[in-house]
Amino acid sequence: MFTGIVEVVGKVVKLEQLDTSVSGGNGVSLTISGAESILPDCHIGDSISINGTCLTVTEFDSNNFKVGIAPETLRRTNLGLLTTGSKVNLERAMASGFRFGGHFVQGHVDTTAKIVSIEPEGNSLWFRFRVAQPEDEEPLMQYIINKGFIAIDGTSLTVNKVDYESSEFSIMLISHSQDNTIMTTLKVGDKVNIEVDMLGKYVGNIVHNSLNHKESNGLSRLDELVDSAIQKHLKNN
Template sequence: MFTGIVECMGTVVEFASLDTSAAGGNGASLAISGAKQILDDCHLGDSISINGTCLTVTEFAEDTFKVGVAPETLSRTNLGQLQKGDPVNLERALAAGHRFGGHFVQGHIDATAEITEITPDANSVWYKLCVKDPKLMPYIIPKGFIAMDGTSLTVCDVNDDEAWFTIMMIAYTQTHVIMPTKKIGDLVNIEVDMLGKYVEKVTTSILRGAEDGSSTTSYIEKIVQRVLERGSSK
């Protein structure tokens, strides 16, 4: 679990599509430097969020660490596009007893979104993004949470029909995350608010009458039927 409050920005040392070393496990791997700030209490197997993606540490030193990257992760995120020298957002998994400054972030990327507009506004910047998977739009609401490359941000405008949304980034955030290094056309990892997913799952199950195993008769239909039965008995 993460908060979406980026702790530091690291730098890609290497992205290997096939890492045959013990730490690579004969799969894709990503090596990051400039991470000393978050490695003082690191252990093998720990979770670190890289651009919002929860990944497992397989090797680390004082300033660098390596993680394995599964094919599913590569298909849903922008990690496969990273090149040597690219900056990345880093955050350790949330520790008990710490302040929770952002929102509940799992580190499970839902999809990517494309930056379509960048508009300065005084010392802040507006970003407009088009979501690659329109099915995610019900979970993106005005003034709701969204994690973009692991950064907890507030949604401003939403257009469900055209599958886009906007955020505004203040000056302080601009100096502590990688978003200002991106340009129009770049892809950003997004994770929608998981609480919205849970609410939908529960309410959908209720409305479908899933509590009694029925998959054809909806809960609403049952209520209507009961009302009609009571009316006819009077």
């Protein structure tokens, strides 16, 4: 579990193809440098979020650490687009006993989004994103709401505008976040990792299952509600 508060910006210094017999496909390993501030309490097997993706530390020293990335993670995230020299947002797994500054972030990326526009306003920046909808999955835009939480490349941000027809949303990035994340290194057309608010997903799943569960009469709760509304309408007319 993470908070979406980026601790440090690291840099990719090495990419390697993983042994397919181990990874089960075309996985890769990443070695990240510039992470000395988050490694003093690191252990093999610990979780570190890289651009909002929860990954497992397999090797580390005082400044660098290494993780393996499975094929499914490469398909779901923007990590496959990283190259040597790419900057990445880093955050350790949340520790108990500390203030919780962001929101509940699992590090399980839902999809990617493309940057549509970047516009300045004062010392802040407006970013507009178009969300990619994964095939055969529930529409993700339903979980993105105005003034709700969203994690973009692992950064906890507030949604300020939503356009459901175009599958787009906007956030305003304050100067502190500009200085302490990778957001200002990005440009229009770049892809970012998106994790929608998990609480919204849980609620949506409960409501969906409740409404669509078939009773012994073969009807779902949704069917019964629609039938009741029709009967009420016919009775009143």
